[in-house]
Amino acid sequence: MTGPLTVRRVDYGDARDVQALVELLDAYACDPAGGGKPLDPHVRAGLPQALHARSDAFSVIAWMQEVPDAPPCPVGLVNCFEGFSTFACRPLVNVHDLAVLPRWRGRGVAAQMLELVEVIARERGACKLTLEVLAGNAPALRAYARAGFAGYALDPAMGQAQFLQKIL
Template sequence: MKELNIIEADLSNEKHTDAILHVTNEYAKHPMGLGKPLPEDIREKLIDEIQNFPVWFSLIAFYDDQPAGIVNCVYSFSTFNAAKVINVHDLAVLKNFRSKGIGEALLAAVEKKAKETNCCKITLEVRADNRAKNLYERMNFEYGEPKMFFMSKYL
């Protein structure tokens, strides 16, 4: 029987850091990511930079002890609710592990953590052409009113 385990990443555990780097790099290669691998200089410093970012956490999905997916999140704050918010920055499931409920399990684990840490909501951004929109809608994420756009200015 296939076994799925969702665990919070321990950045002192090489198996966890290797999984974060591997899945994040595979996600970066996909058209929904960068469309190319992470640059080598980013791969070399990613874990160190995450360790220095106290509001970050990652949950890793291991399927039969193989890294299958991750969700990278950051805590934010809602002034309108005077409470913490979790923002899902990346949700990625490796191609060979899709359609096994891993994305749903990762989001359910984020929701559990949000409730345990007294967050008022979970946020995420999704591209209009990303098939993961269906997953987010099944997991009761909604489009807000008024309709918002995610904008970026890279420095």
């Protein structure tokens, strides 16, 4: 790394923060792990306001000081949403998107962002963090395991939980 890495919560009302959020999410969407297609223009335009309107949403961005005396550049993003665990009768926080620009992968950026996500989740009284990851994304699986994430099963005889979707 060329300078200090700063990880902080996104201010959805700050133009620089939301521009960085949209650019990082678009870079992730273009990556094979994110689907390989850029965000639709209506998503790019409407996402900051939509996130700002949701009390259950929060995001963090990692900023790297690449050039002395220049503004830091955004290098990583996590978008999170609060859910609810009926079994614990407490909130949970789902890590919905976690992206690090390719040049910055393998440098601990994701770990530092997840540390702040955990702090915020604890402040919200959350009982756990959840996330989904593609089975073929070995670097992400290793990073998540190092951060304390593991497969989920209520009863080992029933097997691990699987993530499913139905497009509407």
